[in-house]
Amino acid sequence: MTVTVGIVGAGSIGCYVGGALQMGGAEVHLLARPRMVDELKDHGLTVSDFRGLHHHCPPQSLHLHTDVAAMAGLDCLIVTVKSADTDVVAAQLAPHVGADTVVISLQNGIDNASRLSAALPQCCVLPGMIAFNVLQRGQGVFHAGTDGAIMVERSARIGHIDTLFAASATPFEWHSDMRSVQWSKLLLNLNNPINALSGLPLKEELSQRHYRRCLARLQREALAAIRQAGIPLQRLTAVPPRWLPRVLDTPDWLFTKIAQPMLAMDPLARSSMWEDLERGRRTEIDWLNGEVVRLAAQHGTQASANSRVLDLVKKAEQGGRRDYSGEELWALLSD
Numbered sequence: 001m002t003v004t005v006g007i008v009g010a011g012s013i014g015c016y017v018g019g020a021l022q023m024g025g026a027e028v029h030l031l032a033r034p035r036m037v038d039e040l041k042d043h044g045l046t047v048s049d050f051r052g053l054h055h056h057c058p059p060q061s062l063h064l065h066t067d068v069a070a071m072a073g074l075d076c077l078i079v080t081v082k083s084a085d086t087d088v089v090a091a092q093l094a095p096h097v098g099a100d101t102v103v104i105s106l107q108n109g110i111d112n113a114s115r116l117s118a119a120l121p122q123c124c125v126l127p128g129m130i131a132f133n134v135l136q137r138g139q140g141v142f143h144a145g146t147d148g149a150i151m152v153e154r155s156a157r158i159g160h161i162d163t164l165f166a167a168s169a170t171p172f173e174w175h176s177d178m179r180s181v182q183w184s185k186l187l188l189n190l191n192n193p194i195n196a197l198s199g200l201p202l203k204e205e206l207s208q209r210h211y212r213r214c215l216a217r218l219q220r221e222a223l224a225a226i227r228q229a230g231i232p233l234q235r236l237t238a239v240p241p242r243w244l245p246r247v248l249d250t251p252d253w254l255f256t257k258i259a260q261p262m263l264a265m266d267p268l269a270r271s272s273m274w275e276d277l278e279r280g281r282r283t284e285i286d287w288l289n290g291e292v293v294r295l296a297a298q299h300g301t302q303a304s305a306n307s308r309v310l311d312l313v314k315k316a317e318q319g320g321r322r323d324y325s326g327e328e329l330w331a332l333l334s335d
Helices: 012-023 034-043 083-096 112-119 178-189 191-198 202-206 209-229 241-248 252-258 272-278 289-298 304-317 326-334
Strands: 004-008 027-031 045-049 054-057 063-065 076-079 102-106 124-130 134-138 141-144 150-153 172-175
Touching (some): 012 045, 012 272, 076 083, 102 112, 112 124, 178 209, 191 202, 191 209, 191 304, 191 326, 202 209, 209 289, 209 326, 289 304, 304 326
Antiparallel strands (some): 134 141
């Protein structure tokens, strides 16, 4: 029997995931803004990645919607809206979902699944995350430019969804402790604002030590708060989480040798925060560095660098600078 999946908030991540699921044989319904619906009607949906994937779903094969009521009766809903929109979307979904609906949160941040669950108590809500970057290239093309997997809390309710990603070779993993996974991924996502404020592609930014030192400083503050909170971490890259700052601090020639997997990405890949600023949208800085600031405050540790980055991104949202050199950012975070 064909699995029916609704993508709630079909932007960059949502469209990529939807395209990958459709490749695997699912009947996918994309709930998107009118602008995105018009783009997909004109061009169809194309998913690609840095490994060589290139698959086109023609417009006539797509189920496109702007009304949340179209999500009623589907087997699974995958929520990919920005964290700031979670509560509003949950309230809109509530009249249209029932006890048979499985809801998966594939969003940045830590508490989106619990917020969805509170608003949708009749549903099975599963936390998840996506560990790779997707760039919207226009004309319905969505490109995964970095390595990583889709990770979801293990559940017998939707245990077959992993097989749907096989056709696109999209890595998929079940996890029993998603809170640990989310904080481990948040450590990596602390590079999102550094990338957005640099104005550079990810690979070029990470190849420069001053930018990496900025990231290492943010991560050290996060690790201190995580340790105080007693949250276990999981290894999501070739480098164990607690070694990441030390590896990032190494000179460029050494970093290139010992951390080559971290640079395995499309040369044009960018962070989602860079894309948000480029398109004049509110970023998720409050659900990334803001989470570190809140956790540090709860457990009596300092997160001054994360607080400064948060302020810099807020200024960038209002038209402020997005072209800081590594040296400039390091000086700002080291005051």
